[in-house]
Amino acid sequence: MSKNKLTFCCQTCGTLYPKWSGQCTGCNEWNTIVEEMNTPAPASRYQGYAGAHQPVMTRMADVTLHEAIRLSTGSQELDRVLGGGIIMGSAILIGGDPGIGKSTLLLQTVAHLGQQMKVLYVTGEESPQQVTLRARRLGLPENQLWLMADTQVESILGHVQKEKPRILVIDSIQTMHTSLLASAPGSVGQVRESAMQLVHYAKQSDTALFLVGHVTKEGSLAGPRVLEHMVDTVLYFEGEQDNRYRMIRAVKNRFGAVNELGIFAMTEKGLREVSHPSAIFLSRSAQAVSGSIITATKEGSRPLLVEVQALVDQSHMANPRRLSVGLENQRLSMLLAVLHRHTGISTHSLDVFLNVVGGLQIFEPAADLPAVFAILSSLRNRALPHDLLAFGELGLSGEIRPVPGGQERLKEAAKHGFKTAIVPQANTAKKTLDGMKIMPVQTLKEAVECLESFN
Numbered sequence: 001m002s003k004n005k006l007t008f009c010c011q012t013c014g015t016l017y018p019k020w021s022g023q024c025t026g027c028n029e030w031n032t033i034v035e036e037m038n039t040p041a042p043a044s045r046y047q048g049y050a051g052a053h054q055p056v057m058t059r060m061a062d063v064t065l066h067e068a069i070r071l072s073t074g075s076q077e078l079d080r081v082l083g084g085g086i087i088m089g090s091a092i093l094i095g096g097d098p099g100i101g102k103s104t105l106l107l108q109t110v111a112h113l114g115q116q117m118k119v120l121y122v123t124g125e126e127s128p129q130q131v132t133l134r135a136r137r138l139g140l141p142e143n144q145l146w147l148m149a150d151t152q153v154e155s156i157l158g159h160v161q162k163e164k165p166r167i168l169v170i171d172s173i174q175t176m177h178t179s180l181l182a183s184a185p186g187s188v189g190q191v192r193e194s195a196m197q198l199v200h201y202a203k204q205s206d207t208a209l210f211l212v213g214h215v216t217k218e219g220s221l222a223g224p225r226v227l228e229h230m231v232d233t234v235l236y237f238e239g240e241q242d243n244r245y246r247m248i249r250a251v252k253n254r255f256g257a258v259n260e261l262g263i264f265a266m267t268e269k270g271l272r273e274v275s276h277p278s279a280i281f282l283s284r285s286a287q288a289v290s291g292s293i294i295t296a297t298k299e300g301s302r303p304l305l306v307e308v309q310a311l312v313d314q315s316h317m318a319n320p321r322r323l324s325v326g327l328e329n330q331r332l333s334m335l336l337a338v339l340h341r342h343t344g345i346s347t348h349s350l351d352v353f354l355n356v357v358g359g360l361q362i363f364e365p366a367a368d369l370p371a372v373f374a375i376l377s378s379l380r381n382r383a384l385p386h387d388l389l390a391f392g393e394l395g396l397s398g399e400i401r402p403v404p405g406g407q408e409r410l411k412e413a414a415k416h417g418f419k420t421a422i423v424p425q426a427n428t429a430k431k432t433l434d435g436m437k438i439m440p441v442q443t444l445k446e447a448v449e450c451l452e453s454f455n
Helices: 076-082 102-113 128-137 153-163 188-205 226-230 277-281 329-343 365-380 406-415 444-452
Strands: 005-010 033-038 091-095 119-123 145-149 167-171 208-213 233-238 245-253 261-267 270-273 292-299 302-314 322-325 350-356 388-390 420-424 437-441
Touching (some): 076 261, 076 270, 102 119, 102 128, 102 270, 119 153, 145 153, 167 188, 188 226, 292 365, 292 406, 302 365, 302 406, 322 329, 329 365, 420 444, 437 444
Parallel strands (some): 091 233, 119 145, 119 167, 167 208, 292 388, 322 350, 420 437
Antiparallel strands (some): 005 033, 233 245, 261 270, 292 302, 302 350
């Protein structure tokens, strides 16, 4: 007969300990280890987790493949992030800050899907009346949308197995709890066990499952890291609450490409997709100002034109500040070191601030060259031409490395009327673009000389 086991678990990373400790050795966080009473689950609970009720050994050549049928969510931007639509039997985890639009987006999605099949929206944080009020405010159809307010996984699965909805939404996974564990809802053990049962049912019944997850102050999903490994797709909301635009990025997708980006605008009627996102990031001042330049970044399969701004000012502190918003802060320090080493331009006594307009996060190195250009423009207080574009990766030895998708970036820039582009030598356009002058560079020194030719 199984016995309850007393364990100590880190609420940040899920590391288990036989006794309490002040600091977790797994994530180095302090005061995150709490006492939990865990009850072992029956051995047969997760038998055939990935689909088959009775696991059998099969040769790969004998496996029968079926073409995956994708369901449209009613939003082209969300379909893009999901890889083309929803695949039945998949588990999708959506994370983001409170109030950023997770519940609103899912409510709009299931309201659309409810016209085609049976869907169930399980709310653990709000009452059915609150969800209904939001649906009416957004003008969504209510006849085919089923609601349920519950937080116990066994009770939810009992109703689900009886009603058999094709789409199941859990809002949120941190409010769910299972009777198998004695710990409080939101703890690592409860989140892990609850998600395991829900995903297990989705795989066995071919039901599409949406899980809403909270995020920590660092911006990562709260709870154990294993939660992201159990699901098929992980989506993150980006953007500030005071900003009208919201961005959804796929950081994991077993049925599509990662790093795809969907862009939405928050309106009184909910989230509306933005079909031409480059236009919203190019709303610049009518007059040319120093410290500003446009770059072309590649988000998944789509190029985007964004503005990179820099501010270089005299520092009044012993240690000048290096602050970057939208780009990795450590990369900014590296770019300043390369700039000094290969051009002799020093910023060691100056504060340097870098910002990507619109709240977009750029994770690729193609923004290295425009970041350096923006810094030089602000340092010399010289405005760059409005129709100038730049992209390229900067190496430690001062070389300008090519970036993938150079042709798509240049075509997007030409479509928006840019006349000049400073790009790596290997990214030179194979075909002449009407009205655009391409200036290829191989080293940082050449790039700075090209920039000086505009002044």
